[in-house]
Amino acid sequence: MIDAHALALETSDLSFSFSKDHPVIKGLNMRIPKGSFYGFLGPNGAGKTTTIRLLLDLLPSSSGAVKIFGKSYRNDRNGILSRIGTLIETPSLYDHLTGFDNLKVTADLRCITKERVWQVLEMVGLATEGEKYVHSYSLGMKQRLGLALALLSSPDLLILDEPTNGLDPNGIIEIRGLLRDLNVNHRVTILISSHLLSEVERLVSHVGIIGQGKMLFQGRLKELQQMSREKAIIEIDTDDNIRALAILMEDHQPIIKAAQFLAIQLVNKDHLAQVIALLTGAGLRVNRAQLVERSLEETFLSLIKDNHL
Numbered sequence: 001m002i003d004a005h006a007l008a009l010e011t012s013d014l015s016f017s018f019s020k021d022h023p024v025i026k027g028l029n030m031r032i033p034k035g036s037f038y039g040f041l042g043p044n045g046a047g048k049t050t051t052i053r054l055l056l057d058l059l060p061s062s063s064g065a066v067k068i069f070g071k072s073y074r075n076d077r078n079g080i081l082s083r084i085g086t087l088i089e090t091p092s093l094y095d096h097l098t099g100f101d102n103l104k105v106t107a108d109l110r111c112i113t114k115e116r117v118w119q120v121l122e123m124v125g126l127a128t129e130g131e132k133y134v135h136s137y138s139l140g141m142k143q144r145l146g147l148a149l150a151l152l153s154s155p156d157l158l159i160l161d162e163p164t165n166g167l168d169p170n171g172i173i174e175i176r177g178l179l180r181d182l183n184v185n186h187r188v189t190i191l192i193s194s195h196l197l198s199e200v201e202r203l204v205s206h207v208g209i210i211g212q213g214k215m216l217f218q219g220r221l222k223e224l225q226q227m228s229r230e231k232a233i234i235e236i237d238t239d240d241n242i243r244a245l246a247i248l249m250e251d252h253q254p255i256i257k258a259a260q261f262l263a264i265q266l267v268n269k270d271h272l273a274q275v276i277a278l279l280t281g282a283g284l285r286v287n288r289a290q291l292v293e294r295s296l297e298e299t300f301l302s303l304i305k306d307n308h309l
């Protein structure tokens with residue numbers, strides 16, 4: 001149980017419908033610890049963008065509550081928004097202005113200094129490109145400028161909706177490096193949404209997996225990794241698989257596949273050795289016996305698939 005004071009963001013039974021009787025977000029309880037890097041994952045249409053819009057008070061929630069740094073929008077909307085930086089898909093930029101001037105427009109509105117504008121340009125690696133017009137920027141540079149915009153007011157919480165969408169591998173690596181630095185060295189709590197676990201796996205400390213508007217898993221990445229390990233299988237091949245299958249069935253082993261080789265659900269850490277001993281004890285020769293762990297991506301996909309059944 002995480003102490004509520006240690007949470008940057010918390011929702012309680014958050015629900016939302018665009019039209020009557022068609023809920024899109026169904027009783028979401030999000031817990032994002034301060035200082036964490038939270039991957040908000042789910043397939044297309046799962047409800048990530050809608051949730052993010054609810055978190056930013058851009059939609060009226062059907063029911064439930066959002067608390068950011070312990071406060072609700074009803075009591076302290078400006079206070080909350082002043083602590084959040086956002087990047088929702090592609091940033092809105094003025095193509096006919098320079099990178100610097102794009103930031104300056106917002107900086108002037110919020111009484112932020114010119115020095116801070118250069119500072120954030122430096123942070124996102126655009127200081128030397130700051131005087132160039134945005135229409136000459138690559139997609140990756142525009143995305144980094146969008147991030148600079150989100151960072152202008154030194155937010156404590158960054159909310160990013162699929163920020164690497166459409167970027168090439170280099171652009172993705174750049175954004176990843178930048179976000180890791182913000183999280184680790186500048187202590188910014190980050191929520192990043194993605195439909196690909198592999199895209200955020202090396203960044204995040206926590207994950208929330210959403211499917212059809214419901215939270216399917218939430219916790220530390222380590223817990224999801226542990227779940228993957230527990231779903232490991234034993235693959236075994238002997239000189240007589242038909243007999244091996246009969247022996248395993250008689251022993252009530254959890255067999256999940258019997259084809260060119262046999263596959264058994266791993267139940268504990270000694271299981272592999274026990275199965276080998278059982279078969280060799282019955283006079284069979286074990287040609288191959290190995291543990292095959294489920295990849296994290298497979299665990300993610302099976303969580304989503306199970307929810308669709």
Ligand SMILES: Nc1ncnc2c1ncn2[C@@H]1O[C@H](COP(=O)(O)OP(=O)(O)OP(=O)(O)O)[C@@H](O)[C@H]1O
Nearest residue numbers: 018019024042043044045046047048049050051195
């Ligand atoms: N303005 C809208 N009016 C009606 N339905 C909508 C609207 N916006 C989204 N939806 C529906 O709400 C559901 C959730 O959509 P949402 O965009 O939040 O999903 P998502 O997880 O962000 O998907 P993606 O990864 O494709 O952006 C989908 O079924 C979508 O069709």
